[in-house]
Amino acid sequence: MENKTFALENARILDPESGYLNNNGVIIVDGGLIKEFGSKGSVEIPQNASIIDCEGNTVMPGLIDAHLHVTGQRSGKIEESLTTPIGVFFARAVKDLENLVNAGFTTVVDAGSLVALHLRDAINENTIIGPRIVASGLPLSMTFGHADTHYMPIEYVDYRTSKKLTPFMSLICDGEDECRKATRYAMREGADFIKVMATGGVLSQRDRPEHRQFTLNELKAIVDEANAANRWVHAHAQGTEGILNSLRAGVKVIAHAIYIDEVASEEAKSRNAVVVPTLSIVQRIIDEGEKLGVPEWGLKKSAEVYEQHINAIKLAYKHGVELATGTDFDGGIGKMGTNAMELKLFVEKIGMSPLEAIKAATTNAASAAGLEGKIGVIKKGSLADLIVVKGDPLNDINTLTNPNNIKYVFKNGTLLKKS
Secondary structure (H helix, E strand, O other): OOOOOEEEEEEEEEEOOOEEEEEEEEEEEEOOEEEEEEEOOOOOOOOOOEEEEOOOOEEEEOEEEEEEOOOOOOOOOOOHHHHOOHHHHHHHHHHHHHHHHHOOEEEEEEOOOHHHHHHHHHHHOOOOOOOEEEEOOOOEEOOOOOOOOOOOOHHHHEOOOOOOOOOOOEEEOOHHHHHHHHHHHHHHOOOOOEEEEOEOOOOOOOOOOOOEOOOHHHHHHHHHHHHHOOOOEEEEEOOHHHHHHHHHHOOOEEEEOOOOOHHHHHHHHHOOOEEEOOHHHHHHHHHHHHHHOOOHHHHHHHHHHHHHHHHHHHHHHHOOOEEOOOOOOOOOOOOOOOOOHHHHHHHHHHOOOHHHHHHHOOHHHHHHOOOEOOEOOOOOOOEOOEEEEOOOOOOOHHHHHOHHHEEEEEEOOEEEEEO
């Protein structure tokens, strides 16, 4: 069913802003957009519309993962990226995209992967099935930055010295001029937005999350170039100084935010930035990292930041910072299709209500994807990214963590799943 006129009947319509709108609702979709919605009898169904009986189940916007990596990884082992042929990564990633759709995800933000950049185009031309991908392509990192993969020879990582781009490379740049050029290069390769590494991290060998990386002026240069081309910047920012530098440079999306404090929370709120905590990846490393082959230094740093991370995001939540769901999953550390785990953690660890977590996974995450108002909402004229869910997510957020509860998935009004 592709961009046809159809009506979802007998639906319990869930609006992420206000909760349930109707228990016997109707949504009219025409040309891939929501044309009309309301209670049965108040909405005129076009004569040419196909009818889908939702059987009293919940209809809500499709879920959005605002920070992941579609790479086709299957472990946390360093050697996997060195010993696996590129075609295998692509084949695995195609399966991962199917799993995301089956779990109700209609949009994902890929924050660093050549694989995703190309698969985005394959999805857009209808060669493969998957969620909408908003992709950065290769991330920007300073020398000895989080994406300057410390355990590899520099020529494997640095686009300036390599003769060929590889899936796990980054755009290493130092100083304002190089940062501008790398930003332009990323956009030339097809980046929808620019991903930068503003601090060290948990899964980089020789730095730490607290370490500031790009300077304020370097970040300003990157933001300036991105904004000039109507794009935005999404920063890996874990330490307090790097978070503040990113915000003050005009970065729109702050990922991870392990050490966000009161000052940084107020800065984020005043600048309307979106914070994507990615609690799920640290939880997965704690729970399964050793089994998946995560190196010892990654296991150790994950354990060190676990409680700090949760407490920092609780603080940001209390300050009214706009939070969005993102998992940081790559298919290895975090299986694609289990991404609704982030909603569960928002409820259980941060103290959100199920409705707030759903808003974080729809309306707020749409903002992080640069698609605010177009997806993640129930309103006339928005894209018909809709899922039909068996059960009541507002009563039990775990309803959304089981893909078997996702009965229908529509993206742009096109049916991607029916079960």
